[in-house]
Amino acid sequence: MAFVRVRDVSYRFGKRLALEGVNFSLAKGGFAFITGPSGAGKTTLLRILHGDLPLMHGHAVVAGFSLNAMARSELPLLRREACLIFQDYRILPERTVFENVALPLEVRGLPRARVAARVAEMAGALDLAKVAHERCDNLSGGERQRVAVARALAVGPQLILADEPTGNLDPDAALRLMDVFRQANTHGTAFIVATHDERLPGMIPGARLLHLEAGRLTATAEGGDGEDD
């Protein structure tokens, strides 16, 4: 079974068509960018792949799970292998950075000591060590964004779906974040990153480039990791 394969996927919000006949594939450990203007359907596509929106039309396989044939009870398993970093972070404001990043690790039943070690490691990698015990509603936008990234990276999933992960970061921080992504990628984590930022794809050599325009995939620049359709 393919690692990520999307065949003829369409999605409508009521009458509005958000995605139309999208096709693409990604090999295990691959890296893809989805670019496109605001409203093109980037978030919609990522949410479908994360099982957050139902697959209305078409076929999709994500991290070895077929979204067409998957039982509801399998959704947690899919989400442990494919983590989504939301455009609006979806972190818990009244909890500390530490608690937020620890959440997916605790959900997997890891022992406390390992959770603490892993959270500390992620906080170091994403410049969050100083605010680790701060409540998240006391953080800046960029810090919150990095908390969301740390939470996704902490569990070392097979696939990370990132929606505008650098939207609130200054160019320097964006560069550092891409470096963290690249390191994780060399350790085998696949990425699908949605972004407006034209400069991002250049930071990951060999990444696959998908361009969405009004719900349609208009161009795919092949990188080394892409599987042919």
Next chain:
Amino acid sequence: METVFRLLLRGLSDLRLKPLAGFLIVCAVAMAVFLCGLFSLFLHNLDAELGKRHGTVQFQVYWTASADLARVREQWSRLAQLPGLEGFSTFTPEQALAALQDSLDGAMDFSWLKGSSPLPPTALITFAVRDHSEAFTREMYGRLKGLAGVERVTFNPLELDAASSWRRITRTLLWPLAGFCIAIAALVVGYTVRLSMLGHQAEIDVLRLVGARDWYIRLPLASSGAAMGLAGSLCALALLKAAQVYLADILYYPPVWIRIEFIPARQAAGLCLAVTLVSLIASWLAARD
């Protein structure tokens, strides 16, 4: 197992994140349970009073006209010792004659019968009857009938019937009413606790996003829901106790003499348990998507 324990504890410690909301929920639960408790306090006392004032039963005992008066007097003095006696009047043949003449307003003159009254000695005995009224009446009837020289015994069960039919009414009507009241309290408690879980929606969503299974999400909610239910029902019982102490003597004057008692411990424990259980179930169900 350790995870389960940790999740239950997390539910409890999460209560401190939103102390005001938790406090308000506990108050709402306490009010609903308090009202329900007041009703059951009322029912319990009503039932107890009806049980106590179960009514009276009156026996009329007729001796044979030829009975030896000295022995009858001796029997009377023994009957006067019976427990539960509420009224005891006796009539010798002469007294009976005088009473008869009185009741006829002197329309007839029985003075010629003086000294040789044809009327038998009689006694009018009234008992307060509590529990097992029918058995008591039957037994007492047999006992009186068996006295030497007694010819006839009649009794008036009217008051007895009235009391027991009141009790039957409370049993058949009020207890379903109590059930209804409990159901309403359960709904109020259930929905209140469920509403409180709306405040956790963001957390529930995030847990789902990071791949938490259903029970992992629900367990802490259930433990905090149960804790709030328990706290609320304990508060309600404390309030109820205070109300009972305050009201205890309000009806304690003649001729009612009702002292309001607290509901039995078993009923109180049952109330607590039911509320806690309802809160637990409501919060478990609240995490449905």
